[in-house]
Amino acid sequence: MAGNTDALDRPVVALVMAGGTGTRLYPASRSDRPKQFLSLGGVSGDDSLLQQTVSRVGFADEVYVSTGADHAERVRRDVPEAGVLVEPAAKDTGPALVYAAHRIREQVGECVLLCVPSDHLVAGAFESAAETALRGAVETEGLVAFGVEPSRPATGYGYIEPTDTESEWAEIEQFREKPDAETARRFVEQGFYWNAGLFAWTPESLLREARDSPLAPLVEALDESDPERGFRAVEAVSIDYAVMERTDDAYVVPADFEWDDVGAWDAIERVVERDDDGNAVLGDALLLDAEDNVVAADEETHVSTVGVEGLVVAAYDDRVLVVPKDDAQRVREVVAKLRERGLF
């Protein structure tokens, strides 16, 4: 496959986005230990999600990791093979990706970017899909999203409606918000893809589209070498809202690799083998008459349960979280309260 990306007329630069926190995996994730630094108890080896991601894009000519100042040192230590871009402020993926494109163009020159979150799990034919997306980005001069073929009618992901499903890449008809259960079933039947938050584009293409978006003040400030002003001038916004959903030059490349954003604790039962009672366990635990739970603990902690069903029990360091699996998204609310109290 490396041969295929070599065939491109410019270098491939992988950009690993490591600016987030992954709050819904609290207490495994904490302000001082964002999700990308977790190995999730060895779901796929002892490497952290960040290390796994950097390995996965190792076919690129260069690899950069974009992160906040607080975590730059840790990134340098964990993935010394990657360059580090320090985001002037944490303002979601929109500003971060525009800033990275601008900086990488300065440092590398003409290239094509493969932008990947640092905290997802991926298995299977990633490189071939990436190669197609990169070629698409160069040939269309547009913005290419990866569209993961759904394995279930998930309500927790956004969907991408393609104009056709036969081409190597297709124009995007429409981005679809996270659907309810019924709509999700229809989306899957209609051949829509999951929006996995992975993208390919050239710096020129992204900056061109960003100039025609709420991120225009940032691009302008970057052109004037004043990133701080640029970040002050824009709101925190995802690249989807700010650019992808607005542009007419958005494409999707079908990706048939296995993908999970491990967004919340209920994801654990999708990514580890469950026991005979349907429990997904990371770490050391004793479960008696317990069914369909997610139990996760660090190496120092031991969890015991009796007679519980459908719960998440997560114990890391000196923190414990208990929440029904169906409410796993509500861990956001816990983290918001803990932040207020200076406890996150």
Add this chain to the structure above:
Amino acid sequence: MAGNTDALDRPVVALVMAGGTGTRLYPASRSDRPKQFLSLGGVSGDDSLLQQTVSRVGFADEVYVSTGADHAERVRRDVPEAGVLVEPAAKDTGPALVYAAHRIREQVGECVLLCVPSDHLVAGAFESAAETALRGAVETEGLVAFGVEPSRPATGYGYIEPTDTESEWAEIEQFREKPDAETARRFVEQGFYWNAGLFAWTPESLLREARDSPLAPLVEALDESDPERGFRAVEAVSIDYAVMERTDDAYVVPADFEWDDVGAWDAIERVVERDDDGNAVLGDALLLDAEDNVVAADEETHVSTVGVEGLVVAAYDDRVLVVPKDDAQRVREVVAKLRERGLF
């Protein structure tokens, strides 16, 4: 009140029984930190249950604590005002109480014993009830149990059926096993008492009755100054089974103090003030949309819950327990499994 016990013709010796573990309060209780050493997060001050108990019997002329060899040092440190009796083996309350009676008779001579568990919570008029029980023990030359007036139809306690409820002390008609809910309601209506595991007797009375019980080989060996042989010769057995339920000389003294054995985690909601949502919380916790839970954590640990109901969540040191309140007794099973694995 001290005046009343002074009026007895012999010294009062309080015997605090501290040989148990309190396994159902795991993980607060552990093999190296039995329940009597817990303060339960200050339910009634920062003193441990043992320290509270020794204070409570401070009106006695002498105080002894009976415990296992593993914990003797800790007892000496925590309650230096008490003498320590080291049980040759952990064989439940029957052998422990017979051994203590024999030893105390050797050391103190003629006296009357007030035998109290070290790990219960008591509030209110304890001393006056104790004084009555001690007088009863001397005057009847029998074995006197405290009968706590029930505040609810508890199914977790044994009951005592008195021959009458008007006297200062009454002969016991019958001991009743832990009842089902319907039977418990009837017991309460009929004026039965809770068997609180508190007793008064003279050493002579107890040893006399023990000689006519399964504990006879122990008494005999003690008379021959061979306690180790005595403990080897008897099974682990409670004083209730071995002696109280067999003798014709058992009496009950009604006790109107508040009493709770804090036997399992569901007890916590009886002994701490609950929040507006019915949650009983020991320690620092964040509860969102959570009702009727018991949450207990040590000072180093923080528990968060969202959307859970009727659960016990207990987190101490590096251990976490989650169990429905209704299954709080099943913590025994957890501890049995943990013991098998050397983890208790």
